[in-house]
Amino acid sequence: ETGVTQTPRHLVMGMTNKKSLKCEQHLGHNAMYWYKQSAKKPLELMFVYNFKEQTENNSVPSRFSPECPNSSHLFLHLHTLQPEDSALYLCASSQGLQGMGNSPLHFGNGTRLTVT
């Protein structure tokens, strides 16, 4: 148990579906992240929220829409995805203030997404 919970663990969706991934952290952190992990590729940072404000958006297609209602919850809304979006989506949290570089990421178990 790392204090970061992701649901669902597995998700299969068609290209026309709309679904959401959920992440919740109980560590009192102020920064939350979405990463995409595909086979044989480095972890790709998608979005970063610091104190509920989005501070990073790494040119992610608009079919991925993040939402951070508070510092403990993070969502990733999905719509009209493509098969190449199939991957493991990891949520993480950390202390995100400048000068807190020694604060490691705490990851959830990930959501294995398959787009058919």
Place this chain on the structure above:
Amino acid sequence: AQTVTQSQPEMSVQEAETVTLSCTYDTSESDYYLFWYKQPPSRQMILVIRQEAYKQQNATENRFSVNFQKAAKSFSLKISDSQLGDAAMYFCAYRSNNRDDKIIFGKGTRLHILP
């Protein structure tokens, strides 16, 4: 821009032996942190060890230790007395102490433990 390179996609080690995973990075900053994460088949990414760039002493956590060579920008992970539970993907990561939200990962090294 900072980069992290892990040049060994896969490695194998005999149980109870010692193995070293390599990591090099590129940065123009002087204040940063380095991490090794482990991702077993359960998918949970777990912090193994961390190193502050301003500390010359190499970090150690039980059977895990690092060889941090700041001038060479090298940060290798040594696992002593390898155990079957050490089988996993290992990721090296860099985090600036000046930019709070950029954490850069290498591509990972898959470690197999041979019984």
